[in-house]
Amino acid sequence: MNLLRQQGDKILDIHVGSGSSLIAYYEMGFDFLGSELDKNIHELGSNRLMNTMNQLNIFNVI
Known part of the structure; x- marks a missing residue:
């Protein structure tokens, strides 16, 4: 994904399923x-994504 994306691009996923792809997009910024x-x-x-987004990353806190 990083190779195909340009500054300001947005990703549209119309078959999200259990949310794994959205979690990956979120984690890659x-x-x-x-x-x-x-x-x-x-x-x-939605619940999986929200749980991921609400997790505290200790490396961002230090």
Whole structure:
């Protein structure tokens, strides 16, 4: 992804599923937007992403 992305690009993922791709985009510092049709899968992916975003990274604190 880093090789294909240019400054200011945004990623659109229309088949998010369990959210693994969004977590990867978040961890690499990309701007992204995701979509999932299945309500239950959407909730699972959203929870996974929010849990990842709310984790405290000790290397950023030190």
